[in-house]
Amino acid sequence: MNVTNSDIADQPICSAKGCRAAAAWALRWNNPKIHPPERRKTWLACDHHRTYLAEFLTARGFLREVEPFGVHPDAPEGMDEH
Numbered sequence: 001m002n003v004t005n006s007d008i009a010d011q012p013i014c015s016a017k018g019c020r021a022a023a024a025w026a027l028r029w030n031n032p033k034i035h036p037p038e039r040r041k042t043w044l045a046c047d048h049h050r051t052y053l054a055e056f057l058t059a060r061g062f063l064r065e066v067e068p069f070g071v072h073p074d075a076p077e078g079m080d081e082h
Helices: 005-009 050-059
Strands: 025-029 041-045 063-068
Touching (some): 025 050, 050 063
Antiparallel strands (some): 025 041
16 A cells, blocks of 8 residues: 555644654643633644643643544544644
8 A cells, every 4th residue: 555645644643743643642621711611622642642742731730631532522523623
């Protein structure tokens, strides 16, 4: 199977700086100082960066939930905002 650049561009990847690994986790967060409580932003994480990104958000009081990527019921076809 040949993988093209467009195939790679269509695959969701980890939100960690410089990481190009496939997304495996959705870290849902919000900044309570600027977002209403029901608002969720999403960072995607590979297995390697899940803990690092979760700790970053937790230290700021932003992390709300972590779930396997593609499970969120509001996300069309497993995609959500970064």
